[in-house]
Amino acid sequence: MAVSKVAALLTTGLIVVASTSQAFAQNAAAASSTKGPEVELNGIAPSKKGCMMTFVALNNLAAPINKISFELAFFNDKNGVDRVTVLDFRDLPQGKKRVRQFDMPNMTCENVTRLLINDAPVCDGPAAGECMKGLVIRSKVSVPFEG
Numbered sequence: 001m002a003v004s005k006v007a008a009l010l011t012t013g014l015i016v017v018a019s020t021s022q023a024f025a026q027n028a029a030a031a032s033s034t035k036g037p038e039v040e041l042n043g044i045a046p047s048k049k050g051c052m053m054t055f056v057a058l059n060n061l062a063a064p065i066n067k068i069s070f071e072l073a074f075f076n077d078k079n080g081v082d083r084v085t086v087l088d089f090r091d092l093p094q095g096k097k098r099v100r101q102f103d104m105p106n107m108t109c110e111n112v113t114r115l116l117i118n119d120a121p122v123c124d125g126p127a128a129g130e131c132m133k134g135l136v137i138r139s140k141v142s143v144p145f146e147g
Contacts, residue, residue: 036134
């Protein structure tokens with residue numbers, strides 16, 4: 001009888017520990033899923049002016065972004081910085097995806113070997129620094145995109 005009571009207490013304790021662990025894991029997952037904006041290099045193609053770049057942006061912040069721009073560095077086939085420019089992504093409503101295209105004049109797509117986001121010089125809406133904090137960057141093309 002004493003053995004069955006001890007077994008019952010141990011089982012109850014294990015259930016409480018497992019439930020608590022699950023709650024902590026869910027809270028940790030929720031905290032890690034709250035991130036900043038996402039910017040994806042979705043396409044790169046030659047154009048009449050030079051090179052057309054297509055980006056998909058998503059605002060995961062708790063507030064809409066009224067205006068945002070990113071300073072990008074474009075690396076050439078010699079791994080040198082070819083140019084640095086600021087691209088205006090305009091507004092990014094909270095939780096909405098937006099497609100933004102930029103035609104880069106006098107740039108050959110074949111020579112672009114890497115893109116790097118240096119900064120977000122304009123970030124109107126969220127608290128200062130929030131547009132770069134937790135920024136998620138990815139590329140759907142063969143050109144690496146970093147931040």
